[in-house]
Amino acid sequence: MxxxxxxxxxxxxxxxxxxxxxxxxxxxxxxxxxxxxxxxxxxxxxxxxxxxxxxxxxxxxxxxxxxxxxxxxxxxxxxxxxxxxxxxxPGLALGMRDYCIGWAMRAHLGMDRYAQDGHWRNGLVPPLAQDRQVTVLGMGELGRSVALALAGLGFRVAGWSASGRSVEGIEVLAGPQLPQALARAEILICLLPDTPQTRDLLDAERLALLPPGATIINAGRGTLIDDAALLPALQAGLGHAVLDVFRQEPLPPEHPFWAHPRVTVTPHISAExxxxxxxxxxxxxxxxxxxxxxxxxxxxxxxxx
CATH class of the missing domain: 3.40.50.720 (NAD(P)-binding Rossmann-like Domain)
Structure with missing residues (x-):
């Protein structure tokens, strides 16, 4: 051929x-x-x-x-x-799994709370994984891989997809249940594709549904989150945003994400x-x-x- x-x-x-x-x-x-x-x-x-x-x-x-x-x-x-x-x-799925688990564990354990400044903060003890709720948006090949891996570590994992197609071992919520999926998400992992239905899916109204202090990990597509709504949401109580994908790549040096104390930028390396x-x-x-x-x-x- x-x-x-x-x-x-x-x-x-x-x-x-x-x-x-x-x-x-x-x-x-x-x-x-x-x-x-x-x-x-x-x-x-x-x-x-x-x-x-x-x-x-x-x-x-x-x-x-x-x-x-x-x-x-x-x-x-x-x-x-x-x-x-x-x-x-399969290599891409493994890379995405590793990236999302790494950042989810960092958020879960609160690793950034332990500043190396001589202060003994032994009162900051993280909960067990079984006490932490994680939601994965997008239950395709990548989302399923990540959700099952986190469930295997003991996290209380739910998935969300437009179809709500079942995944053995994972509670999957369907399209109209997006508010419930967000409301439970102490850690929200975004692995949705870029389609007309997913663009700006996480706007100001939906970001406000997340629990106070929640962490967003977006390794899907940069168009999923309304950039103009994210920074005010962080100011209003959202905990942290780990962003690997953006509307413009490379992300311009002057973009406010780089300097925000509750945003971590990674250069589209979640899965190759x-x-x-x-x-x-x-x-x-x-x-x-x-x-x-x-x-x-x-x-x-x-x-x-």
Whole structure:
């Protein structure tokens, strides 16, 4: 099969060898006649002249396999008529699990309360995990992984998703129950995709539903939280916000998040797609496309993910 690597050149040194090793029967190319390709492997930023990719000439392509979990930058492309598959990388899920557990434990244990200033604060004893309520917004592959890991540590975990689809071992609240999901969230972990329904989901009204002192960990999409509402919410009693994703990245140096004492900025490192594991996911879908088998992680264009 002939496949176009439709991704920025900076990704080729890592992804080219990994993809070729995972799928040696593939002829992986960086350019060529669009009509000659059976599939595309895509990442945002291609083509590198800044314009959107025109998928119209790719008349033979049976699948467009995204290298990223998020597909909001391609799913609305009107020329894209080929099946689109998002990346569900086991390595990415493990990285997200580790990030969210780390920051949730830091919030739970109150690690930042113990300033190294010579004062003996032995009255600041954290509760047990079984006494702490955590809510995970978004119960896809990443949300389920994080929720189950935290439940395994003893936290009282609930999930929320628009559909409310059940997850064994986790209480999952459905769309209209978002207020209840927020009201219980001493620690709120946000892992929702970027869709018209999730943008600014956490506005001033919904942020006010969180318990006093609550911690938000947003590792999903920067559009989920209304930036203009977050800082007043922190002033009004929200405890802390750990933010890994933003509307503009890199986050400008002058942005008020950097200087706020109850905001922690991390530079979009919560979960990275890892070529050594993700290449096998892409290879499996390419083989399925060539054999006419159902594709894995096919994007629902109406839902946007």
């Amino acid at each position: 002939r496949v176009l690597f439709a991704a920025p050149a900076k990704y080729w040194p890592a992804w080219g060898p990994a993809l070729t090793a995972a799928c040696p029967e593939m002829d992986l190319c960086r350019d060529g006649d669009p009509a000659s390709f059976d599939a595309l492997i895509y990442a945002p930023g291609y083509p590198e002249d800044g314009g959107p990719l025109d998928f119209t000439p790719f008349t033979r392509a049976r699948v467009v396999q995204s290298l990223w979990a998020g597909v909001e930058r391609i799913v609305t492309n009107p020329t894209l008529t080929q099946p689109l598959c998002r990346m569900v990388d 797609t890892r070529p050594e594991t993700a290449a096998h996911v892409a290879a499996e879908n390419l083989r399925r496309a060539m054999r006419g088998l159902p594709l894995r992680h096919l994007v629902d264009r109406k839902r946007g993910y």
